[in-house]
Amino acid sequence: MARIAPLTKPYPDEFAQRMAILMRGAEPLALFTTLATNDRAWGKFTGGSLLDKGSPLSMRQREIVIDRVTARCGCEYEWGVHIAGFAAHVGLTAQQVHATVHGAADDPAWPSDEQVLIATVDALLDHKKLDNAQWTALRALVDEVQALEIVQLVAFYHGVSLICGALDLPLESNAARFPAAIGD
Template sequence: MSRIAPLSPPYAPEIQEQFDRIMRGAPPLVLFRVMAGQERAWEKFRGGSLLDRGPLSMREREIVIDRTCALNRCEYEWGVHVTAFAEAAHLSEEQVRATVHGGADAPCWSEAEKAMLAAVDALHHRSTLSEAEFAGLKAHYDEAKILEIIQLCGFYRTVSYLANGLALPLEPNAARFPS
């Protein structure tokens, strides 16, 4: 059970509308139900505007999110994303596993993806990018994509803190970390 109780249905009409928009009609995640119970927290969470697609492809976005969640040991959010998006993002089983157990230079990634993963790893471990890491990103991504990568890392680190700190129960149908 979550350390803060999630909202239970029926939801207020404006909350239901927000859940429907985010979840496209599927039942809302426990994370969203907990956050929506606190109006200020929910508004700030949604105000991050990183629940939309942005300039990255779905594949790029999911690699960043999956790796960030894996580095933060957030099985909750990693599992939600792998289940919901890995297939549509054309992530192979080997690549999904590598988000948890592989290095940024794993052979399953393209050169652009290796540069992106190296940046995700650097941001996680050092909260900065070296000149070489930034140059690696710049060789493959424009400025809008670079900013999105950095913002996604920060946003999903926060999501990981929320899910882990609140001890959210794993979603029943979500993937689990590979052993």
């Protein structure tokens, strides 16, 4: 049973219009219908979203960061939504999808530039900051605007992971599931 009852159809007009664009005809995610029960929570959530078309990152960079954050936070809900929705589109291999959950930053599934993205996520989640060497490595890969976007993505999806965990959202039926560790 849901901890907070989600919106049900018929949805409020503004929400329905936004979902028609965002979900492209698919049913809204439980995360969205749950947060939209409270105008303030929904407004804060959508106001902080970084999935707009103005991102200075490539879609692949953005998805690698999101996938790693949500995997490291144990948020199978959001990880699964993003893997199902974007992994093939951005060219993530099966080994890379597995590595978002089980691999280290230096996993050979990743080219060196993407290892920097993974290492940046890991450092921010583990230490809540980047040391000078980590910042230098990130800046060798991306410009200042992109670096800030990466930090904001980590913060936002850490928050999304906390929301999903607190609400104990049921996994979306069409979303991916965490892969088993090799040898399990």
